[in-house]
Amino acid sequence: MVGKSMLDLEVIPERSLGNEQWEFVLGMPLCQAVHILQRYCRVIKAVQLVYCEQAPLSTDLLLNLTSDGIKLVFDSVTQRLKIIEVYNLAKVKLKYCGKVFASPQTAPTIEQIDQSFGATHPGVYDASQQLFVLNFRGLSFSFPIESKFQPRYAHGLGSLQFPNGASPIVSKMCIYNGNSLPDAKAPPMPVSCFYGSLYLDHLEIVRDVQTGMARGLTLTLMSEASGVAKISELRKHTYECVVQFGNTCQDVLSNLGCPSKIFYKAEDKMKIHSPGAHRLVRSRNSDYFYNYFALGIVRLSVNLCFDST
Numbered sequence: 001m002v003g004k005s006m007l008d009l010e011v012i013p014e015r016s017l018g019n020e021q022w023e024f025v026l027g028m029p030l031c032q033a034v035h036i037l038q039r040y041c042r043v044i045k046a047v048q049l050v051y052c053e054q055a056p057l058s059t060d061l062l063l064n065l066t067s068d069g070i071k072l073v074f075d076s077v078t079q080r081l082k083i084i085e086v087y088n089l090a091k092v093k094l095k096y097c098g099k100v101f102a103s104p105q106t107a108p109t110i111e112q113i114d115q116s117f118g119a120t121h122p123g124v125y126d127a128s129q130q131l132f133v134l135n136f137r138g139l140s141f142s143f144p145i146e147s148k149f150q151p152r153y154a155h156g157l158g159s160l161q162f163p164n165g166a167s168p169i170v171s172k173m174c175i176y177n178g179n180s181l182p183d184a185k186a187p188p189m190p191v192s193c194f195y196g197s198l199y200l201d202h203l204e205i206v207r208d209v210q211t212g213m214a215r216g217l218t219l220t221l222m223s224e225a226s227g228v229a230k231i232s233e234l235r236k237h238t239y240e241c242v243v244q245f246g247n248t249c250q251d252v253l254s255n256l257g258c259p260s261k262i263f264y265k266a267e268d269k270m271k272i273h274s275p276g277a278h279r280l281v282r283s284r285n286s287d288y289f290y291n292y293f294a295l296g297i298v299r300l301s302v303n304l305c306f307d308s309t
Contacts, residue, residue, distance in 0.1 A: 006104075007043070007068050008093045014138020014177055017070070017084045024072060026177050027187040029199070030079040031293060033063060033072055044068060051076075068092055080186035084175040094173075108170040110134070113141055132168065140181050143168040191236050194224045198257060200295040201238060216244030219256075219295070252290060259290035 009017050016025040022036045037047050050062035060082065061074040069088025074081055086092060094102040101116035102108035113134060123134040125145070132143040145168055176184035189199060201220040208215050218240060225235035241255040265287045 005043070006091065006093050007070075009095070010098075011094055011096050011139070011173075011175065013136055013175060015175070017086070017175055024081060024084055025190055025193060026081050026084065026175065027189045028081045028193045029189060030061060030063075030074050030081075032193060033074075033081065037063070037065075075186040078186055080189060082176070082186040083181070083184055086173045087171075089170055089173065102170065108141075108173075109167040110143060111167055113170065131171070135179075135181070137179055138176055140174045140176075141170045142172040142174075144171050189222070191224055194222070194236075196224065197294045198223050198292075206242065206244065214245075216242060216247075218242050221256075221295075249290070256290075256292060256295070260293040261291045263289040263291060265289075 007019075009019055010023075011017055014026070016023045018024055022040060024033060024036070037044055044065055044067070046065065046067040048062075048064040048066060050064060052059040057076050059076055061076055061079065063072040063074070065071070069086060069091035071083075071085040071087055072081060073083035073085065086094070089102045089108050090104075092102070093100060093104075094108075096116050099116060100106050101112055106112065110132075117136060117139075123132050125132050130145060132145045134141045134143070174181055177187040178184055199222045201222050203220070204218045205214050206216045206218055207213065219242075220238060220240050223237050223239075225237040243252055243255055
């Protein structure tokens with residue numbers, strides 16, 4: 001039996017983890033990460049989705065790539081990627097600026113991290129977890145060290161003294177936005193993740209002034225700005241559109257564009273509440289829904305139902 005090949009990935013602090021075929025980028029929506037996992041299922045074979053059923057909006061969403069020792073942490077409300085965590089560096093080959101710093105042949109020791117990234121300030125020892133944490137902007141490394149061997153930082157990482165002269169090996173690496181991992185938040189969605197699609201920035205319910213009844217939705221949408229030739233020059237374009245109850249399907253298509261999928265109802269159980277004998281006759285027509293997954297999976301599931309008559 002041929003063993004699973006090891007992922008060969010480039011680390012970009014405060015941005016991404018990936019290779020020439022695909023990359024997980026901070027701020028990317030959950031749906032895009034799932035699409036990558038589906039497309040490369042022969043390479044990334046074991047994936048777990050972890051969430052809280054009791055309080056889904058209060059706990060982060062996790063995609064755990066168990067065979068590769070990688071965990072993707074998504075904000076539960078925006079469903080954008082917040083933290084990329086590599087919790088088993090023995091299962092992947094990692095590079096920075098094209099140079100390997102973690103692989104079966106290169107152990108990610110403190111000296112190796114110092115050589116690859118050039119630490120300019122001391123690390124922090126967390127006595128409660130017995131971890132020595134070395135922080136860079138948008139990147140951190142954790143080393144397991146017993147409290148009785150707590151290192152004394154004096155003249156750079158090379159001066160740290162450990163038991164028996166052994167250097168600890170990284171147990172966890174995290175990529176995040178900002179200076180502090182505990183305070184990390186999902187950044188805005190990068191324009192490089194738009195791929196020509198529309199995405200929802202925010203949504204407001206339009207209500208009748210007198211009755212307070214909902215009349216429709218005001219959607220603030222994001223897209224790539226037109227006329228840009230280089231990836232480095234990509235810009236975001238934001239605009240508003242309104243979808244109201246009673247709009248025709250042509251109105252919706254004009255505002256939101258083509259849907260990701262159209263769903264036709266096979267039966268309508270609500271007709272039992274309608275007056276008249278026609279409710280007992282099977283309809284020859286079918287109501288249908290426009291599903292906009294690129295809008296819905298980030299903030300809200302948007303399904304637009306139209307009467308077939």
